[in-house]
Amino acid sequence: MDFVTLIQVLDSTVRMATPLLLACLAGLFSERAGIFDIGLEGKMLAAAFFSAAVAAITGNVWLGLLAGVGASLLLSGLHGLASITFRGNQLISGVAINFLAAGMTVLIAQDWFEQGGRTPSLTGPGRFPPITLPFAESLAGVPVLGPVYSELISGHPVLVYVAFLAVPASWWILFRTRFGLRLRAVGENPAAVDTAGVSVVALRYGAVAICGLLCGIAGAYLATALQAGFVKDMTAGRGFIALAALIFAKWRPWHAMWACLLFGFLQAVALRYQNIDVGGFTIPVQAMDALPYVLTVLILAGFVGRAIPPRAGGEPYVKER
């Protein structure tokens, strides 16, 4: 693999890792607060559709982003209502949201656009354009560092930078602020938070809202930056891969970034090398495409060492004597 190809694959890695990273951080906030969320997938999908639909109708990608985040927040609210207020089963609520999103997006798309469950292709201001960072062009000639800066770091849609800046931001919020301390506490032992005179319900809704916001950005990125429009099931299991990355990262922001980059790299490799020849034997493209999912299963099966989830995760909080 020569240097140019490497840069291209890594560039693609960053693009593929971005939605995973946003979803992974979304899950991190939710699960750190003790709310398991397997509905990341559904929220991303709903956000992808509504962002593409609104961007297609208005021609303004920022309105699209707003609509996508709004849709994701609504589903988050639903999950919160089911799992916090009504103390329901968080897994079932998450599954329901995934099904709801998978069905509704296609149904509404067909009703609005009549293009077989997709939105029209987005062009011009309907998409997030790549941003060229300062000096990218003038530095392109510098050996090694030039291409790394101009090709790999510069030239991504704004949401990519949002995703990667969200990593230190999440770390800072979780480990350096009062809100973060309380949020982590509520995921470990909500009774400790409650007896300290802090509202468990408010904290958990806060965490779920952040989760909705990040999932919304992830979905909007998929449909309006990575692709140009919404197609049926376009999240393609990214919500679940993000969950696997979250476990791999042991619920820590920086580790989450590296985990998502690893998954993004596998996806990028699969995109780049459709059929690989290994000594006369051709590895079919399907095998390459399956790689991220195989890794997901391996991680979920616990092959990467024991990950200890937040102790109160998945359990509704009921006051007891």
Place this chain on the structure above:
Amino acid sequence: MSADDPAERQETAVPAIELKGISKAFGPVQANRDISIRVMPGTIHGIIGENGAGKSTLMSILYGFYKADRGEIFINGRKTDIPDSQAAIAAGIGMVFQHFKLVETFTVLENVILGAEDGRLLKPSLAKARRLLKELAAEYELNVDPDAVISDIGVGMQQRVEILKALYRQADILILDEPTGVLTPSEADQLFRILHRLKDEGKTIVLITHKLREIMEATDTVSVMRRGEMTATVRTAETSPEHLAELMVGRKVLLRVDKAPVRAGRTVLEVENLRVIDEEGVERIRGIDLKVRAGEIVGLAGVAGNGQSELLEVLGGMRAATGLVRLNGEALALSGPGSDGQARRAAGIAHVPEDRQREGLIMEFHAWENVGFGYHRDPAYRRGAVFMNNAALRADTEAKIAQYDIRPANCWLTARNFSGGNQQKIVVAREMERNPDLLLVGQPTRGVDIGAIEFIHKQIVALRDAGKAVLLVSVELEEILGLSDRIAVMFDGRIMGERLPGATDEKELGLLMAGMAREAA
């Protein structure tokens, strides 16, 4: 009487806590009925009562967990509404719960500031807490490493963190709910020294407990609760344990266990070099030798978590081990086939597990179903090879309910609908009526009221008098001393020594339980 007389002063001072006519019902159950109480400032006020008497409910109302249906709360003479814990903290009330409310993955410092941070950023809060903790440590002998992670420190330390949390929030009134349940005797003594220190500094302390000895030793005044009502408030100096027990139960209670001298026979259980390594690779039992003979109760004392539970689990067929265990001279399988609970029962071991709600009963199942568990292959409960004879099982349950005085006497109630004492009686009835050669009993009276304790103790002694071997595990030293014919003390997976109950006392056992004075004591 001079004006300096403390008793005189107490009568005239404004109470730190005054409750007037507090009532609280959960559905049809009246947990608190018209309760009035005055707790004087600068005193240690004990509240004693059986499980389910309403002590915890009352304190939960005071801490804002529940809202009283009726009644008024006065703190330092001012009428105070306590709708939530925030309000309780603001009123200067701190609570140390029986089950600590700590975040195990956090440091001491983080736990102390949680909910009482100054400002949105942690750094200044942590620095301030570190400073204050140092002052509090010096003032009250509450030494704790502020950077230790909770899961790494012992329960005694964790309890100090809870007290520090309350003091950090500037609590003047400290409520402790069953604080000594998890402590060694020496840790408990330390706790009471701290409490006296706090009292001397003018803090008011409410001590909730079911241990008469603690009430007698530590408190100035004691209130007794029974069935949701406050039956009496007396000066501790003017009462006796027997009198308090009578007030708690409503009738005369035998506090001592009556039993004939031991007549031990042949060896029933023989354990040699038993070792257990748990799921996390930690060695929980590090080579134990133990013998239990027929007609003998061997008590296994120790602070929870020192290997007693694992020993019971191995003998009961719930956990694999290495080493040698012989029952009536025959070696038992310690792992693999033939080492499960079914095999143990067939061999003649009955097991009253430590945690009846998790291991002894299925809480959502009927009493009669629970009576059949583990013995469901008994031909008496079967009809042919496939079907259960439920009618026979129910009839048997009815008989046990009558014999063990289980209330309510209804075999169709689910286990959850019985009180702790009656749940335990169901388990005890199931296991003891099998007439085992060896009875394993874990915490037979945990969460059981005094009346039922007396009954269960009598049953255990009766089994021993019938020539059976009994291995008793309990964290209650009084129970160990009262029931056992021989006492073995466990610490850190080893047996620290054996003692005869007549030739030892709580102090010596306490030292052994803390891992000190190995064999030399």
